[in-house]
Each structure stands twice: as structure tokens, then as C-alpha cells.
Amino acid sequence: MTQFFNxxxxxxxxxxxxxxAIEEKCPEDLGDIAxxxxxxxxxxTEIQISFKNILQIANLWPLENLTKLQLDNNVIEKIxxxxxxxxxxxxxxxxxxxxxxxxLDTLVKLQDLSLYSNRISTIEHMDTLQELQIFSIGNxxxxxxxxxxxxxxxxxLQTLNLSGNPFxxxxxxxxxxxxxxxxxxxxDFKLVRKSTAKAxxxxxxxxTKPLEEEEAQVLALQEEEDAKQKELxxxxxxxxxxLNGPFLFDSLxxxxxxxxxxxxxxxxxxxxxxxxxxxxxxxxxxxxxGLEEYEKREAEVSKFYKRLHEILAVNQEESKRIISxxxxxxxxxxxxxxxxxxxxxxxxxxxQGKEEIQQLWHALMLLETLVSNDLEELxxxxxxxxxxxxxxxxxxxxxxxxQCRDLENQHFENVMEIVQAILKKIALFELEExxxxxLRALFxxxxxxxxxxxxxxxxxxxxxxKRESDMLSNTYQWQKSVREKAFQRESDRNRTCIEKIICFMxxxxxxxxxxxxxxxx
Numbered sequence: 001m002t003q004f005f006n007x008x009x010x011x012x013x014x015x016x017x018x019x020x021a022i023e024e025k026c027p028e029d030l031g032d033i034a035x036x037x038x039x040x041x042x043x044x045t046e047i048q049i050s051f052k053n054i055l056q057i058a059n060l061w062p063l064e065n066l067t068k069l070q071l072d073n074n075v076i077e078k079i080x081x082x083x084x085x086x087x088x089x090x091x092x093x094x095x096x097x098x099x100x101x102x103x104l105d106t107l108v109k110l111q112d113l114s115l116y117s118n119r120i121s122t123i124e125h126m127d128t129l130q131e132l133q134i135f136s137i138g139n140x141x142x143x144x145x146x147x148x149x150x151x152x153x154x155x156x157l158q159t160l161n162l163s164g165n166p167f168x169x170x171x172x173x174x175x176x177x178x179x180x181x182x183x184x185x186x187x188d189f190k191l192v193r194k195s196t197a198k199a200x201x202x203x204x205x206x207x208t209k210p211l212e213e214e215e216a217q218v219l220a221l222q223e224e225e226d227a228k229q230k231e232l233x234x235x236x237x238x239x240x241x242x243l244n245g246p247f248l249f250d251s252l253x254x255x256x257x258x259x260x261x262x263x264x265x266x267x268x269x270x271x272x273x274x275x276x277x278x279x280x281x282x283x284x285x286x287x288x289x290g291l292e293e294y295e296k297r298e299a300e301v302s303k304f305y306k307r308l309h310e311i312l313a314v315n316q317e318e319s320k321r322i323i324s325x326x327x328x329x330x331x332x333x334x335x336x337x338x339x340x341x342x343x344x345x346x347x348x349x350x351x352q353g354k355e356e357i358q359q360l361w362h363a364l365m366l367l368e369t370l371v372s373n374d375l376e377e378l379x380x381x382x383x384x385x386x387x388x389x390x391x392x393x394x395x396x397x398x399x400x401x402x403q404c405r406d407l408e409n410q411h412f413e414n415v416m417e418i419v420q421a422i423l424k425k426i427a428l429f430e431l432e433e434x435x436x437x438x439l440r441a442l443f444x445x446x447x448x449x450x451x452x453x454x455x456x457x458x459x460x461x462x463x464x465x466k467r468e469s470d471m472l473s474n475t476y477q478w479q480k481s482v483r484e485k486a487f488q489r490e491s492d493r494n495r496t497c498i499e500k501i502i503c504f505m506x507x508x509x510x511x512x513x514x515x516x517x518x519x520x521x
Contacts, residue, residue, distance in 0.1 A: 010055035010075055018059060021047050050074070057081040072096070072114070079103040093118070094136065101125050115140070116161065123150045131156055138188070139164030145173065149180050152211065157181065163188040172203070179204035180211075239474040240290030243283045248467060249276055252408075252460040259456035261442055265418050275411040279404060286400045290471075293393050300389060301482060304382045308375065312493075315371040319364060326360045330508070337515035346515070353512045357505060364501050368494070375490050383483055390479040394472055401468040405461060412457040419453055 011017065022044055046068040054074035060066070061084040068090040069082075076096040080103045082088070088107050094116035101120060104110070105128050112134040120140040126132070133156050142165035151157060160181065162168060168188075170176075177187060179200035184192050201208070235241040242248065253260070263269055333353050337346055423446050425431045431440075443449050 009053070011053050012056045013049060013054055013059050013081075015059065017049060017052060017054075018047075021049050024048070060085060082107060104129060111156075117164075123147050126150075127153060129154060133157060134159040136161040137165075138162055141165070142167055145170055145176055148177050149211070151181055152215070155183065157183060159186040160184055161188055175200040175203055179208055182208075234291075234294070235287075238290045238294035239471045239478075240287045240294075243287040243290070245283070246276065246280050248283055248404075248464075249279045252463050256456050256459075257452075258442060259452050261439055262415060262419070262453065262456075264436055264439060265415075265422065267418055268415055271411060271414050275407055279407050282400055282403045282407070286397060289396065289400070293389070297389055297478070300382075300385055304378070304385075304486065307378060311371060311374050311378065315367060318367060322360065322363050322367070326356060329356065334511060334515060337512075341515045350512060350515065354509070357508050357512070360508075361501070361505050364504075365498075368497050368501065372490075372494050379487055379490060382486060386479050386483055390475055393475055397471055397475075398468065401464060401471075404464050408457065408460050408464065412453070416450075416453060419449060423449070 022041065025044065025046055025048070041062050043065060044063055045065055047063065047066060048070040050070055051073045054071065054076055057071065057076060057079070058081050060069075060081055064084055065087055066085050067087050069085065069088060070092045072092045073095040076093065076098060079093065079098060079101065082091075082103055083106050086106050087109055089109055090112045091107070091110060092114045094114045096118050098115060098118040098120060101115065101123065102125050104113075104126060108128050109131055110129050111131050113129070113132060114136040116136045117139040118137075120137060121142060122144075123137065123142065132154050135151070135154070135157060138161040142162065145167040148162070151160070160177070162177065167173060174187065174196070177200075178184060178192055178197055182197065182201065186192065232241060235244070263272060330353065333349055337349055337353075340346060422431065422435075422443060426443055442452075
């Protein structure tokens, strides 16, 4: 469409263009309050900026809740500035001057994408668009038919338009595409018939079978990796990652330097092995306990929100009943006033209407006060439950980490006894002749070997302390986060509810006031 804009200055999406586009999406017959809310940029979900000679996509980041964006028939050269539009479902960039598919990585919810009539020569950079169902890239510069194979990774793709590209003239083009994209329902605006799919699969099975085998292997590896990641995430949520095995114990003995030589001392290796078995056993107990407590925490939070929703549901039903009773009477009154809004009878009805609006206000505010009180009590009970869960968990894991420290202290004492015995032998010139040379050099200075042993012990204790501290900190942060989220959510709900009641009362009063018949001049 570039030819239509040759004599027009290219534009960038600025505040003026954006505001106008937003207002165009706002129906003119909306009330003042509804229209104001619709123009609030945070709640805009659809926008169209077509035929504006836009050269560069910019300044769309405030539209964080946008689901549909139409930028067709401009002169856009690069896909950019869309990173924040993570809720986008529908994107139209057709009839532009785009040469490269890029800048779409964060649009993981995208279902419908049109790049029709651009200058694209390669299908690429779409790996994250796993929800894409409809893709139009017709009338571009695609010349390599094999490039279509790239789209196999888009498992949700059902509708594809490639028409108008150079490779469409190749023999068996349609069969090739259908064979390599077996999930397609429509290709180039035509239904893919079962007979076509069967013929395509047969003709190109020598090409598709190796692809399927390779994809199956990749999928198996990915599923294995996903399972490991999911398990790790659960462990992290339970604060017990890397406690189901020798990981913590092994980390205690990393980078020990000269102290590592002490393992070669007579009897130390046996002591170390026994120490490791007991230490790992404590870690396993800590791991299993952590997972059990995680399930209890999740159940407690779930129970709280279930009860919260039950209370709100009852409140909502009662609110609906009160409002419905009022509206039944109010509609009749308004109809009568619109028919005859002057005179004493009309004034009396308006006075009655005003009184009933006040009564409705008191009834809704009383209901909100009652539900707010119920939820405050529920929140306080929830807080107490969280306190008990967190304190019990903290006390128990501290006990288990004390066991780890006791094991480390006992091992240190056992090793130190062996070190002292060897130092005594050296002092009495009774050291065995076959005593290893590297250890003999280490024991030349009594203070050095004792310091090395003590320092390595202190380092291991600090590592145990650090792991315990991390676990306690995570427990506190969880408790604080869950509590604050629950209390903040109720505070926001209460404020929003009161604002809605005020807005509703204002609307009712305006409706009533609109029935007043102005005297003729």
C-alpha cells in the first residue's frame, strides 16, 4: 500500500494518534462514567491504527491489557515496540514494508497473526507463539518451500495462508505443505480434504518420518526436563531444594584445600562415610517433612480462599436481591414520572424515590459493613493459622539443622582426636615409616594442622547455618507475602465496593433528577 503514501510524511505512533484511536473505539452513547472508564488506557483491549502512514511502532507500552491490535495498511518496516503487550491475541500487520519476522517473543498468547503483503523472505523467530492458530503470510517474498517446515513447531496452527509467494508456483506445493503440517485444517482459504492429507502423507513420508522421529526424541527429552523443572519448582516452594540426597553434605566439603588431605589419615575415611550416611539421613527427613508441610500450607491457603469466596457469594446474592427489589419499584416510578413529571403527585413520587435511594444506600452499606466484618474475622483467623504453621515449621527445621551441626561437631572431634594422636606420635618419634609424605609435610607444624582442621570445621558449620537461614527466611517471606496479599485483597475489594455503591447511587439520583420538567420560558 506504500504507493498511497508517497506524498505523505511518515508517522510514528504518538500520544495524539493513540488517544484518537482509543476514543474511536469508545461508543458515543456511553454514559459519562462508563465513557470515562472506557477511555482509561489501562482497560483498553482493542485498538485500530490503519491507513495512518505509520513508519515506526512506538508508545504502545501503556496498553498493557490490549488483546487486539490492528496496524494494517501503513509503511511499518520493523516489528518492534510490542514487548509489553503480553495479552495480545490478535495482531494485524498486513500491507506494510516488514522484511523480517522479529519482536514477537513475548506475545505468547497470540492466536491470530497476519503479516500478509509485506517483504518477508524467511519464516523465523516464532518459537514462542505456541498458541497461534491462524497465520497469514501470503503475498510476501518466500522462495524456499522447505522453510514451511519451520511451522511444524507451532502445534496449535490450523489455518495458514501462503498464497501469492514465489514458492506457490512449485509443483506439488500444496501436497508438500499439507504433508509437513498435518494439523492444518485450512490452507490458502481452502479446506484441507482428507484425501489430500492422505495423498500428501504418502508422497512425502520419506521426508516426514525422519522429522517425526527426531521430534519425538526432542519431545521426550523436553518432557523429562520439564518434569525435573516442575519437581525443582515444587521443592523450592517447599524450601527443600537439594535436600533429597547428598547435595548439602557434598557442598560442605567443596574447596577444602589442604584440609582435604586429612581424609587420608588412618580411620578418617571410615568416620567420614559414617558421618555422611547420618547427615544425608537427616537431610532426607528434612526434605520429606518440608514437602509434607508445603502440602499443609497450600491446603490452609486454599481453605481460606474457599471460605472467602463463599462469604462473598452470599453477600452478592443478598445485594442482588436488595437491588432487584428496588429496581422493580424504581422502574415503575420512573416510567410514571417520564409520562407526567410535573405537579404535586410527581414531586411526591420524586421525594419518595429520593428516600428509597437513601434507604438503598444504607442497606448496601450495611451489607458491606457486615461482610467486611465477617472477612476481617476470617482474615484474623487465617493470620493466626499462618503464625502457627510458620512457627511449628521453624521450630522443627531448627531442630533438624541442630542434628546436622551435632553430627559435624562430633565428626570434627573424632578427626581432631586422630590428628592429636598423630602429633603425639611425631613428638615421640613413633610415626610409622609408611606415613604419606604429603601428610608428613602437613604435620610438620602442629599449629598449622590444628588450624586447618578447625577452620574447615568452621566453614562447614557456616554452610549449615546458611542453609538453615535461607530456609527460615523463605518461610518468613512466604508467611508475610500470603498474609499481606490476603489483607490487601480485602482492602481493595472493600474500597472498590464502596466506590461502586457511590457511583450507583449517583446514577440513580441523576435518573431521578432527569424526570424534573423544566418550566417553559
